[in-house]
Amino acid sequence: MNSNAGAFTPDSLSVAPRHLEIGGEWVASFAITGYPREVHPGWLQPLLAYPGRVDVSLHVEPIDPVTAANRLKRQLSKLESGRRHTSEKGRLLDPMVEAATEDAYDLSARVARGEGKLFRLGLYLTVHAGSEEDLAEQVAAVRSLAASLLMNAQPTTYRTLQGWVSTLPLALDLIGMRRTFDTSALAAAFPFTSPDLPPADPASVAAPAGVLYGFNVGSQGLVHWDRFAADNYNSVLLGRSGAGKSYLVKLEALRSLYRGIEVTIIDPEDEYRRLCEAIGGTYLHLGEAGVRINPFDLPIAVRPDGRRTAPKDALTRRALFLHTVIDVLTGTELAAEQRAALDRAIISTYQQAGITSDPRTWNRPAPLLADLAAVLTEDTDPVGVDLGARLRPFVDGAFAQLFSGPTTTTPEGHLTVFSLRDLPDELRPIGTLLTLDTVWRRVSNPALCRPRLITVDEAWLIMQDPAGARFLHRLAKSGRKYWAGLTISTQDVGDVLGTELGKAIVANAATQILLRQAPQAIDEIVATFNLSDGEKQFLISADKGQGLLSAGTQRVAFQALASPRENALITTDPAELATSTEPNPVDGHVDLDTAA
Template identity: 30%
Template sequence: MSHKKKEKDNQEKRIFNFSKVLYKDIIAPSCVKEIAPGDISVNGQADSYWVEIGDISGAAKYCRSYYANITGNATYAGMLNSLYTIDFGETDCDVALHFSPADTSKVVWQLEREIARLEADYAEEANSARRQTLLKNIHELQRRHSALTSHNEKLFFGSIQVTVTAQDQNEMKQFCNLLARRLRTKNVILKAADMRQLDAFINATPLGDNIPRDAYQDLESSNIADMFPFGTGGLRHQTGAILGHDPQGNIIFYNCWHPMHENYNIVIFGRSGSGKSYLVKLLSARSVLINIMTVVIDPEREYENLMVGLGCPYISLSPDSKDTLNIFDVDLVDEDGILRADIEDAIRAVQAVVFRMIRVYDESILTGQVKVMILEKIKETYEHFGITEDPQSLYESPTNTDIIHVSGIKKKMPQLSDLVELMRMEPVLEDVSRILATFTKEGGTPSYAVFDCQSTVDDIWEYPMIAFSVADLDEDIMRPIGLFIATRWVWNKLSRDRRKRKRIVVDEAQTMMDTPETAKWLEDSFRRSRKRNISMCACTQGFEVFLRVDEGIGILKNATTKMLLKQEAIDIAAVREKFSLSDGEAEFLLTAPKGWGIVKANEDASVFFGEATEREHQMFTSDPNELVLLAERREGRGK
């Protein structure tokens, strides 16, 4: 033995033996040692093979490695996922995959010879059962041959190594047995790397390049794709509501209030029928369990079933309903312990509604001068009713002078007809007041006058879910106005209690984007929501339409979570650009089945399917055929 080699051996011995603490021990263990049956291990005589990683006090970890063999090349997507995510207390397992390209032409030639041999056997075989088996084998080889020659598949040599690491010998053995049993059911056979455990251990680190030949097997590119841990990156929220699962079957937890999120807002984009409302229902119903309250503004009477199912209020805003909202309501805001009547916000909201109402008939009438005068008249209306920033000005007879606890009989608030009355006295506003009058009781169209009233909705805020329907209002004119009024009304009521987590859902939000004032309000609400502990959620179809206005872009910027469902072909280019989607993701969104989508929150993203239980589905679905069936089933039971 040469002098040099001896010195190297000694050096190796020093590395692999217990020694006193050196600075290297801070970054590397003092001892990595292979144990064989009969060797003296820390706990006495060993009965099988493993590797011990030690520190100065003895062995700290036990590792046992296996090479996995897939029988019959039968792989399927995500087949090794359980290995990547397996959890067994302190025990863990690491997977090392090594692939190297094989010489395809050589394999093609071997396949041709094998096929020719089997065909000859087939021609001579008399037994029909054996002929069938031969034929099956020939077909399989022909399939592989054609996949390789047409370059649909490439050939690789691959090895799969699994290394189990535990802090306790018994735990390691138990875990190894469990793993071997579990994988056998998936056509994966584990062979222990006995007598070469140390080599195997090093192979699982970036230092190893010494894979034994018998650990390799032929694999086609699709086999390798099946083993890859796609999708396990996903959304990494530890807690939250269950959103569904990813294509590998991993459950996705989603938490709006995740500490890494700058805001709690959500936007959901998808073409009509892609499952936006269904997803909202799923998320809202499950959020109840984690103490998040949801209020939905429903433009299509889609949420009634769910609310009835949950025993929560479904408030319909229509001429026949006893539930009414007044756009002039002023709410109290808590600013560092001091309550203030937010009259400024109320004025802005009334202005937005009034402008929108006028625009329905004659946009040109809204000149700069008219706008300013309308604003003055709104302020005057409040003054007339004695309403100021002082919270007590909202009450008839203040009984308590303590500003924090305002009580008493609520004052009658101004209504739209009061504003119209004042405007009439101003000659310049004559035409405008005539238009606005159609939205008051005197206008003679009850469905247009639903918001010229005092609010009657109260005492609902303890429910975990509430829905307001504007579906009974006429689609073109009153529904978009109602959507805005209800959303803003709810927003103000919910702003008060900042400790409570709550979500406001605006379905079909694109209808708020076609007038500047309502679009502006929605954008502002997305910006201001975090301080009020509100999660705003806007669902919309027509991505391009939504983003055509600056406010749409503002909303997108102020929503940490984006959920994308199936997209229209005309929108896909814009969606792709805005969310930096890959080719694959864009293609997926064009063809996504109902309920499938992509969720993005900060850096995390995952493909998901919002899967409901059967009971949930009965409450969530709005498919008319299913609803008829469900109603029939209920009636049958009733008889």
């Protein structure tokens, strides 16, 4: 006998008719004697996800085709004989016998065509508890769970030791209570599915990486997910109004900051100001007096060592971008002669500011939109003069506040929030364009390479603008090259899934989160994400904060979970804010280490 076997031998073993005492533990075993007529993939998952300790053991024995055919033939003969006898006596047919006969014929045909094989299956359960009273409660709960799955769990009375051994990883079936299964039913019975996301390294004992989203609705375990370990770093979050989208987005952003990930948020509804100011982020409130973004700024970045760098074609790229800016400001696509006049004016405007193709001149202050309008107005070409006149409302008219001076705030730091709520409707397209351009310049600069998340809340507002939709599509496809992930959050599913660009953005998101959905939109969600009937019903009836996280082939239902400190920073519930005892975040910053 192996001398190491003693390490696996219990200190004591007491055998009773219906339970065992193994050391300080009480166990009871059961054999499944009744099964549902039809099963679906993962039908044993509720047993595997039971919150207590339950061992589930499957013993599978293949039946050779000749024996299987003979047994099926005898079984069909018995069933047909019984049906004829019942018919001859003038009795009503037994529905159970009719169903069994149909199943036998179907199984016999599949076996004859080689589409499946037969197996003998033994399914046994062992319930563990710390005391006899606890064991009785656990046994009742497990038997009720089995009954809800249309399975009959019978205790291994007076064979408790054999039942326990049959559930150990010894490949010994000492009970021998088997049931015939075909290939498809056996495949569905294999316990290779789990409601939990698989860990990145099952052999590692380290804490799970990524962001804690909440707890698993099915197993009560914790749901961790690292977007930067997926094929791409993009995420799409869809849910109806009031389902908890912004709450979850803020929670993910806050916990990403804990990990040292830089976060940029485009906020159309001004929901992130409190969080931004509480943790010392950079807040740009476009539309507020004195807040400006100069579209003529060259994409110059400051390296950690203090050196200023820019792409070799920075001036050319900026000139091309200014064509798009003027298109948005004028509300029309410029004609060829207008573009020619504009191109001459842009080059002349930069030259008047002392900026040429020589990179040494790029550190000089950039010109303003008013300078471009002046150059166009003085142009000898009437086309340029007309274009300069069309820019006047944005230079010295009602809409000049966004362009009336140099850029006021440099979007730098661990968290940057661009608030677009107070932009006038006439300035919202250009404000969105300038915001997206600022974000992209920072993301695509190789001198600032670091993990980033760019969050666009209520993305349907930006998707309505063609320039905004194109930017999101570009970032979704190219962000991974720059170590950046895009987060799209929206309540208007139709505006995202109803366009080709929106579908492309969803298709390029390795992480997809679905919160509660309206019945009117659920069919489109089901078709797009290939949801099952159970997942469809879950999304229709989900509580606030509950959702379905899809990562590749893995899906998990979860409930968002935040600490009281995090909840105080991210909630927008008026009732909670009215009774909050948290200090005003404007009065002082919050230490991220203590906020965790």
